[in-house]
Amino acid sequence: MELDREKLLEMYRKMVTIRRFEEKVAELNARGVFPGLAHLYIGEEAVAVGACSALRADDLITSTHRGHGHCIAKGCDLKPMMAELLGRYTGYCKGKGGSMHICDFDRGILGANGIVGSNIPIAAGAALGIKMMRQDRVVLCFFGDGASNGGSFHEGLNFASIWKLPVVFVCEHNMYAISMPTKKSTSVANIADRASAYGMPGEVVDGQDVLAVYEAARRAVARARRGDGPSLLECKTYRFRGHHEGDPGRGTTYRSREEMELWEARCPIRLFKAKLAQMGILDEELAKGIEEEVSRAIEEAVEFAMASPFPPLESALEDVYA
Amino acid sequence: MSSREITYAEAIREALREEMARDERVFILGEDVGVFGGIFGVTKGLLAEFGEERVRDTPISELGIIGLSVGAAAVGMRPVPEIMFADLLPLCMEQIVNQAAKMHYMFGGKIKIPITIRVPQGAGRRTAAQHSQCLDAWFVHVPGLKVVAPSTPYDAKGLLKASIRDDNPVIFFEHKMLYRMRGPVPEGEYLIPLGRADVKREGSDATIVATSLMVHRALEAAAELAGEGISVEVIDPRTLSPLDRGAILGSVRKTGRLIIAEEACRTGGFGAEVAAIAAEEAIDALDAPIRRVAAFDVPIPFSPPLEDYVIPDKKRIIEAVRSVV
Numbered sequence: 001m002e003l004d005r006e007k008l009l010e011m012y013r014k015m016v017t018i019r020r021f022e023e024k025v026a027e028l029n030a031r032g033v034f035p036g037l038a039h040l041y042i043g044e045e046a047v048a049v050g051a052c053s054a055l056r057a058d059d060l061i062t063s064t065h066r067g068h069g070h071c072i073a074k075g076c077d078l079k080p081m082m083a084e085l086l087g088r089y090t091g092y093c094k095g096k097g098g099s100m101h102i103c104d105f106d107r108g109i110l111g112a113n114g115i116v117g118s119n120i121p122i123a124a125g126a127a128l129g130i131k132m133m134r135q136d137r138v139v140l141c142f143f144g145d146g147a148s149n150g151g152s153f154h155e156g157l158n159f160a161s162i163w164k165l166p167v168v169f170v171c172e173h174n175m176y177a178i179s180m181p182t183k184k185s186t187s188v189a190n191i192a193d194r195a196s197a198y199g200m201p202g203e204v205v206d207g208q209d210v211l212a213v214y215e216a217a218r219r220a221v222a223r224a225r226r227g228d229g230p231s232l233l234e235c236k237t238y239r240f241r242g243h244h245e246g247d248p249g250r251g252t253t254y255r256s257r258e259e260m261e262l263w264e265a266r267c268p269i270r271l272f273k274a275k276l277a278q279m280g281i282l283d284e285e286l287a288k289g290i291e292e293e294v295s296r297a298i299e300e301a302v303e304f305a306m307a308s309p310f311p312p313l314e315s316a317l318e319d320v321y322a
Numbered sequence: 323m324s325s326r327e328i329t330y331a332e333a334i335r336e337a338l339r340e341e342m343a344r345d346e347r348v349f350i351l352g353e354d355v356g357v358f359g360g361i362f363g364v365t366k367g368l369l370a371e372f373g374e375e376r377v378r379d380t381p382i383s384e385l386g387i388i389g390l391s392v393g394a395a396a397v398g399m400r401p402v403p404e405i406m407f408a409d410l411l412p413l414c415m416e417q418i419v420n421q422a423a424k425m426h427y428m429f430g431g432k433i434k435i436p437i438t439i440r441v442p443q444g445a446g447r448r449t450a451a452q453h454s455q456c457l458d459a460w461f462v463h464v465p466g467l468k469v470v471a472p473s474t475p476y477d478a479k480g481l482l483k484a485s486i487r488d489d490n491p492v493i494f495f496e497h498k499m500l501y502r503m504r505g506p507v508p509e510g511e512y513l514i515p516l517g518r519a520d521v522k523r524e525g526s527d528a529t530i531v532a533t534s535l536m537v538h539r540a541l542e543a544a545a546e547l548a549g550e551g552i553s554v555e556v557i558d559p560r561t562l563s564p565l566d567r568g569a570i571l572g573s574v575r576k577t578g579r580l581i582i583a584e585e586a587c588r589t590g591g592f593g594a595e596v597a598a599i600a601a602e603e604a605i606d607a608l609d610a611p612i613r614r615v616a617a618f619d620v621p622i623p624f625s626p627p628l629e630d631y632v633i634p635d636k637k638r639i640i641e642a643v644r645s646v647v
Contacts, residue, residue: 060397093430103429110396111429115420121386122421125393125401132349132375132399139393152416155386162381319431320465322489 003053003214005281009290011053011210012276015045015269017294018069021078022241024298025068025085025099029245033306035087036098041069043240046268047172048073050213051140051233054221060108060126060139062119065100066172066239067112070142075107078301088308095311096319110139116177117147120156120169127165127230138224139167140217146177148191157198157232164229168220171234172207178243179254192234200230207235208268211275238263326509331364331501333475334440337482338365338402340511342372345400348486351378351387352404352440361406362442362501384413388439392421395435395491402486408443408457408495422491423466438485438492444535444585445622445633446499454622454629456534456586461493462563462595468516469562471495473537475505477560480514488516497535516561519569525555528579528643531570531596532556536583536615536634543639552647562592570596571604578609581642583634588616610646615639 003011022042028034041048044066052061052073063070071081076092084091085099092102100114110126113119123141130137147153148171160167171191175182188194195202201223205216213235220231240263242251250260276282328336342348349372350365356379359366369377380387384405391401405411411418422435445454461469468490472478478496485492522537523544532540537558544554555573559565574580580600582593593614600612615634623629 062393091430093428093432096430097428101428103432105432110393111425111433113421115416118389118416118421121389121417122393122396124386125390125395126397127393128390129394129397129399132394133397151385152389155383156389158381158383159386159390319427321468322426322431322434322436 007053008276008281011049012272012282013290013294014049014073015210015272016290017297018045018048018072019269020294020298021072022068024302026241026245028086028302034085038099038245039066039243040239040241040245041066043263043268044172044174044207044237045069046210046213046272047170047207047235047237048142050210051142051170051217053214054217055108055138055140058108059137060110062110062123062126062139062141063102063112064119064142064144065112065114065116066144067100067102071102071104071109071112074109076102076104076109078297079304082301083305083308086305087310088305089311089315090304090308094315117143117150117152119143120147120152121159123167124156124160124165127160127167128163131165136225137166138221140170140221141167142170142172144177145171145173145175145182145186145191146180148194149185157200157230160230161198161200164227166224166227167230168217168224169230169232170217171232172237173234174237174239176243176251176254181254190234192232195232200232202232202234205233205235207237208266208271210268210272240264325506327504328475328507329501330475330478330496330503330505331362333479333507334364334482334496335366335368336507337479337486338368339371341483341486342368342376347398347400348402349376349378349399350402350404351380351391353380353382353406355379355404360404362498364496364501365404384410385417388414388417388422391437392417392425392435395437396425396433400436400486402438402440405439405441407453408441409452409455411441411457418461418467418491418493419464423464426490427466434489435491436489438482438488438494440494440496442496442498444497444499445629448624448626448629450624451621458493458495458533458562459586459590459592462592466491467563468492469495470516470560471534471562472560473497473500473534473558475503475507477514477520479507480512481516481560484513484516487513492516495534499535514560517564517566518561519557519559519566521555521569521573522558523554523556525553525577527553527577527647528581529555529557529573529577530581530583530639530643532558532583533562533592534585536585539634539636540583540639542636543643546636546640547643552643554643567599567603570599574600574604575607578607579646580608581613581615581639581646583615583639585633586617587619588614589619591616613642613646615642
């Protein structure tokens with residue numbers, strides 16, 4: 001899959017969409033309109049967009065509690081997504097899932113998961129199903145550095161390896177599992193080093209560089225699709241907000257302002273914008289047009305969600321069993 | 323219908339073989355299920371018949387076994403994982419309770435998770451505290467799961483086939499001490515719908531609701547009590563969830579007395595749920611207090627006399643019936 005002008009601009013548009021969508025969620029949260037927990041993806045946009053851009057529409061992803069970015073990158077509609085976040089009946093899950101459980105099977109989103117690491121064996125299982133059905137689809141599994149210390153990670157990667165499953169594991173290493181820094185929690189300097197324990201390629205990637213993520217994901221996806229088995233990509237990134245909205249000082253109880261500023265200087269959207277400008281693909285006028293277009297789409301999504309009804313109470317008792 | 327008799331293990335194997343032949347999405351995975359034929363020999367011969375893609379030996383990785391089953395089911399397969407002992411279910415509780423049971427609901431009805439987890443449970447083999455438990459009641463407490471516990475070869479086959487065809491996650495509890503039990507199983511295909519109890523013996527003076535191995539102890543007790551002129555009805559729910567409340571309440575209304583016999587420990591158990599249903603719905607029909615016969619609230623001890631003491635036997639069931647008739 002070569003990156004032509006149109007595809008590059010689409011990637012940029014998606015990154016901007018994620019950023020503005022999350023800023024809107026933060027605003028709704030601050031206004032008290034947003035029920036429950038909001039784990040925002042701001043700062044990590046290059047990972048979701050780079051990785052998902054290497055997938056076909058019929059490929060699958062599994063997502064995490066910090067999943068809005070993955071869903072937008074894989075092509076979710078903003079309207080049912082925002083409606084779900086606000087607990088409305090028109091949402092992706094009829095208001096039963098919320099922020100941590102967006103699912104859009106038609107777009108290949110097998111579901112976001114609120115239990116850290118549990119989507120890893122599930123992704124391997126989806127890849128097993130695909131392989132047994134003789135399909136050439138690939139599953140891409142997002143998870144964080146925190147998940148890489150849990151049993152699900154190790155059991156999932158071992159299974160994927162022994163059965164050569166078509167799955168790509170993408171670790172979003174944002175350096176903190178809530179407040180626990182990786183250097184205190186993790187036995188290796190790079191989570192990608194763990195790939196060798198499972199006999200699969202592991203690669204450290206600059207998670208702020210969307211093209212670097214794309215290239216690494218493209219290689220891993222091609223390998224999976226060829227039937228050569230799984231890979232582990234570790235994308236070094238940073239969340240610019242706190243663990244959740246409400247994390248004091250956006251996380252200053254466990255990380256320094258200096259560190260945060262250092263990472264903010266490497267904003268993935270700003271970096272990509274400069275790159276596209278350098279390539280002669282994006283100028284200020286076009287960028288402004290994209291911003292306006294994205295803002296409009298998000299406003300429409302909010303209007304749609306706010307105008308949507310809450311689910312009827314009897315629906316709480318439906319869909320327990322298929 | 324032929325009157326042949328086969329064992330409980332053979333009945334389960336037949337159900338697996340028939341469902342695998344019928345639907346290529348059905349496959350087996352678990353520890354030692356292939357070459358070894360399963361720790362209790364239940365899957366013997368299936369590897370030769372269906373090949374290693376559909377009879378998958380796995381590492382010792384229960385969380386992975388169920389996690390992979392959930393993922394495979396979500397994309398359209400119908401996995402039938404085996405967990406070697408019920409005591410190992412805590413290792414994969416997360417995938418059963420937080421994933422398999424909830425995904426259909428929390429994704430707004432979009433994804434179906436048709437998994438049948440086969441798992442042997444129960445005491446009697448002198449395998450001590452970590453290989454002898456009955457944990458079926460835990461799963462009855464989880465909305466989104468179905469829980470099946472057959473007591474005869476006939477029920478095992480028909481219920482397993484129905485479980486595999488069900489679009490929901492089913493925990494299928496087999497009792498270790500029943501694997502060699504023989505019973506009539508027709509040659510032809512049949513299904514037993516989930517959620518329907520069976521009257522194993524009709525009676526008029528008292529109702530025993532018994533599950534799994536305890537069905538047989540209850541039947542022995544009923545036979546002995548018949549000699550004393552006490553007529554006992556034995557109801558086997560067969561499916562603990564969804565529960566056939568109608569069958570239980572109907573019998574209680576007929577006999578006016580309820581005894582529940584279960585192998586798991588007493589507190590917070592399945593028997594408590596049955597007792598509560600009877601108290602809520604049919605207290606007017608009860609002529610005596612409800613009695614629960616269950617294991618004592620202790621881990622299963624190793625030493626044979628201790629194990630036999632902890633698990634309910636015929637004598638305890640008889641005493642419970644006598645105390646209310």
